[in-house]
Amino acid sequence: MINYLQRGFEQSEFEERTARAQKVMHNMKLDAMFFTTEPNVRYFTGFHTQFWKSPTRPWFIVIPAEGKPIAVVPEIGTSGMAETWVDDIITWPSPRPEDDGISLVADTLNMLPNRYGRVGATLGIESHLRMPINNYLQLTEKVNKEFVDISLAVHELRQIKSQAEIEKTREVCRITNFGFNKLPSYARVGMTEREICKQLRIDMLQEGADECPYIIAGSGYDGYDSIIMGPTDRAIEDGDVLIIDTGAARDGYFSDFDRNWAFGHASEQTKAAYRATYEATTKGFEAARPGATTTDIYNAMWGVLEANGALGNDVGRLGHGLGIELTERPSITATDNSVLKAGMIMTLEPGMVYAPGKSMVHEENIVITEDGAEWLSVRAEPELIIIK
Template sequence: MTPVPPRGFPRAEFERRTDRAQRAMRRAGLDALLVTAPQQVRYFTGFDTQFWESPTRPWYVVLPASGEPVAVIPEIGAPGMRATWVTDVRTWPAPNPADDGVSLLAGTLRELAGAGGTVGAELGRELQLRMPAGQLPEIAERAAVTIADGTPVIRRCRHVKSELEIDKIRFACRVASDAYAGVPELIRAGDTERTVVQRLRADLVNRGADTSPYLIGVAGQGGYDNIIMGPTDRPLGPGDVLIIDTGTVFDGYFCDFNRNWAIGTADDAVRRAYDAVWRATEVGIEAARPGARVCDVWRAMADVLAGAGSGGNNVGRLGHGLGLQLTEPPSNHPEDRTVLAEGTVLTIEPGMEFAPGRMMVHEEDIVIRDGGAELLTTRAAPHLPVVA
């Protein structure tokens, strides 16, 4: 059994993240970086709370061009933030609709970036501002700063994971791998998609996962027609193909991979489709090396799928980055030229429509290493498992 990683990170981990971000900020001409979303706040500070489920109050962290981050947050979060490595915690009594941190944040940005400075914010693809968007121009005007896109800095920081981050992802992957191995014992006559998924969710937590916010189970006769809906109350029956896909979390870090089972029996088309996506996964893992582009990884898998008669797929890509979020950049896509580096964590996810309205998708999680990819998941069986 994979040892349970320690929770949280030492101060040195956050110092390295801050240094990496500040070097990227200098290259981008930024005098400060403003982050608001839970993943960025947690990445730079270590602050985590279930209170993110409440959208009432905005939360801000400012990373200056030098020195430690400054938190500008509602008073209710002060004890938790002061328990992190952040020492400069500025608060206001929230919620305060008349001035919900606007004055405090504007003053902080003016102090840290300087009048006329440039502040990067979460303005790019796959990022989001967790604040009233209309207040950003007001804050910029009051702070006398220019707001620019901070996406390149954030991506540069989060693209390569530290070994401590990888340990957490690896543990989530092993927990889910072990739980998947037990799925045949969870399936009973008359079960619905929902009952199987509910049992698996409990098993994942019992094995050491914190939560499984993404846990989908979909079945279809001779193949499923989607991978993002369900589970439903549809009973499983002979000839069904069941896919279960999980984004299971340990200490904030996701795994994301699926497994397939045939119920009772599988026809030849289903077996051939499974063999094709399994082989495409092997090729994708082999192609994922330092210096390779993700479009090259996509091409290697796409060629295998095309050779197997794929009718395409509606997912739009064949995998993606992984970490504090279920899906992160880059995308295994023909137009994504991101260069892989040691420490990049990816899902390898080939999928194909092998008959009208019938899909087969397979997924594994890997980390890029100097000598080739390290498989973080326990590799799926090379042939489609059949549950009696």
Template sequence: MTQYTLTEAPQRQFSLIEFEHRMARAQAMMRALNLDGVLLTTETNVRYFSGYFTQFWQSPTRPWFLILPATGKPIAVIPTIGVVGMSDTWVDDVRAWPSPFPEDDGVSLLSQTLAELPKRFGRLGMTLGRETHLRMPQQQVQSLYESSDFELVDVSREVLHLRSIKSTAEINRVGHICQVTSNAFAALPKFASIGMTERDVVAGFRMELLRQGADHSPFIVSSSGMDGYDDIIMGPTDRVIAEGDVLIIDTGTVWQGYFCDFDRNWCFGDCSSQTKAAYEVVYKATDAGFAAAKPGNTTSDLYRAMWPIMQAGGALGNDVGRLGHGLGSDLTEWPSNTATDETLLEVGMIMTLEPGMAYLNGDGKVKQMVHEENIIITENGAQWLSTRAAAQLPLLG
């Protein structure tokens, strides 16, 4: 993977070899940790190893289980409503119960299936740690602890690491949605203007994303204010954009289950030299992070490349807590670009560079300036997946 090249929209379906490769990597991890299997219960992990792609995860009523045995193919233990879809994946062994069934809801069938696994070590992996969740009732988890013959072992970090190294097919998906979103951002000046509300601008942007080919945009946040903005995770609001306002829009938009995650800033009319300078500082910090994003360096090297530039540029602090993160089939993935994370950067990792700083604007008020881009780590260093933002804060009439 010396150079990523986007030619056209990738295929929506992964090939069989994609899942075979993922399973082989998972089973190598199991051998290293002396595990007899891994139990997965969340949308992203089930989809990653099975290819089961459905919007039905929006319904929290039913639990879903996927077992990765130490040898062979995954075993699905799912509600009957999902059998047809799961049977269209590469998974051959699909076991089901008529859910919802609160008295049991899959516990007996899951326990029976786990009991059939060959027990060499008596250890079963589950995602029990940070940056993960189980998506199953606590009573079911307690039942596993009490009735299972397995010792439950946390494999959160190992599963996150497996997913952090993207295949070419995965990179193509993220690269495609980055290009779609870059095109939508480029079109925004054609329909955004003074007198519109943030909500109206974001609605127009959402429609443009769909016109450009996005599947959907579960995450679009915005903030605006005179000569700067105060927050980057709320909005959009009904605030009317006025002369001198700075607007940020940050989006996590999806194509076939894979996210982009980056933002853009604009000033309507004109703004202070301090705000323009803050924009140029975070832009330069992004360049420094990009230069440091190469195999053998760490996520903390990215932090150490970016933060001193912002300090020298007048940064009063950073409320986000990190300067970027992993990206892929979740909007934010492990690892994080912090001073202490120290995760090794490897070829195939997709990362965001997200320097943000508090600064004093022209009125002496504390405002925020955040810039974000998406990159892929290759043998030769980093490569942009999002189309690079303008070097100076764009001014819209």
């Protein structure tokens, strides 16, 4: 029996990911894929280190049209990369600003069979190159192949999660639910947003999270406006509504959902807004099934919010993909129209402005299954919790 809570993945997981990427390469007529960012390097190799926090050294992975990935990494990372399934590890004594691995990457790409003369790199939507642009331009001059954008193709590869990935997400959602469930036992009028969020982080870490890099909060009397700037040192007062949205991580996989609480009392208008976002989440869940689209989910949720007097939604979308990054493609919008497939992990995040300067946002995490969807987070209470 597979222990999904075990750290890392079996080698077969990386073999399958690489094989899928190579199928894409065949369809797109590519000789190789070239990766520079932590999520993509980790996805194809399993190389998982906090050293990515340092901007000094670049890291490169080349996936050829056939065979295993090739790592071109600073010498300091040799032993760590050797612990992965990658055999071919090329190194240099970085930092070396005059040629920080660029010639080695160019040689690696030039030595590959030149069937199509094209190399894929993440150059487009919701992606970036974690290397100086001047170095990238030098690389394109040194390599006898055309560089083309594969960002959408890579997003689509990573959207379909394996069972192991799903279980890792389920576990970090459990940890996040644990932290949220403890909050009413200590959060009180007079505490600041920052103090409450600090205790939430402690509880999630003690329950098994590796890190809690994303904890935002917003509060205000009988409603909140901004949901991305906190937590702040604002003290909670009687009659306030508090939202906390958090993404905890365990073994490289994120949760991302929020909870709302009122302190002392809340108006019927605010309670009704909470019920509306809760009902919208239900309708979004019911619409989430293979063959449907992200826009179908959006319409199902926005229809509820609009019917309940929504003045607008300043978040820009009503959910998104989730995985080894806190937010991944696709987005749940009126125009996204991405087709849902089994294995996609999504957030449902209906939000509405229900009065001038007052918003209500609710979020849960789900996975698309063969015949519908399944909750990964344990749903919030259907009524706004009031902390006395």
